[in-house]
Amino acid sequence: MMFSTPRYLLMMFATLFSHYALADDKLEIEDAWIAEAPPVSKVMAAYLEIENETRQDRQAIRISCDGFERAEFHRTIDRDGMASMEHQKSLQIPAGSELELKPGGYHIMLFNPARRMPAGDKTGCSMEFDDGTTIRFEPEVRKAAAAEDHSHHDHH
Numbered sequence: 264m265m266f267s268t269p270r271y272l273l274m275m276f277a278t279l280f281s282h283y284a285l286a287d288d289k290l291e292i293e294d295a296w297i298a299e300a301p302p303v304s305k306v307m308a309a310y311l312e313i314e315n316e317t318r319q320d321r322q323a324i325r326i327s328c329d330g331f332e333r334a335e336f337h338r339t340i341d342r343d344g345m346a347s348m349e350h351q352k353s354l355q356i357p358a359g360s361e362l363e364l365k366p367g368g369y370h371i372m373l374f375n376p377a378r379r380m381p382a383g384d385k386t387g388c389s390m391e392f393d394d395g396t397t398i399r400f401e402p403e404v405r406k407a408a409a410a411e412d413h414s415h416h417d418h419h
């Protein structure tokens with residue numbers, strides 16, 4: 264009885280340990296998706312999460328996606344009840360934090376799609392950071408309503 268180690272202590276230790284192992288220089292992009300747009304639309308918006316598990320602040324400085332003429336970082340800002348978009352030269356992701364790009368906030372604006380991209384379609388994107396790292400990811404086109412349902416679900 265004296266030597267029985269409480270199981271929860273072992274589990275806590277294992278959790279802490281794996282966390283430190285993961286914390287080594289990890290910059291990740293997760294949950295990337297593009298909101299489906301009407302066929303005539305010349306722009307689409309992409310959303311995702313950037314996780315900076317490194318010990319350095321990072322800036323995302325460039326974005327490009329296959330099948331689009333150009334891509335930019337944007338932020339939707341509410342000014343006196345009027346939503347407008349601002350072009351952002353870069354996105355700041357402080358050390359140990361994450362930045363969520365989501366409807367009504369930061370997003371990636373995709374200009375002039377080469378073809379129609381319906382829900383279920385995918386494309387390849389590259390995001391470049393200030394330290395020279397480039398992360399390649401594949402957002403999937405989703406119906407915006409379905410995506411809202413999904414984010415709603417996450418809050419439960």
Ligand SMILES: [Cu+2]
Nearest residue numbers: 337338348372
């Ligand atoms: Cu925009």
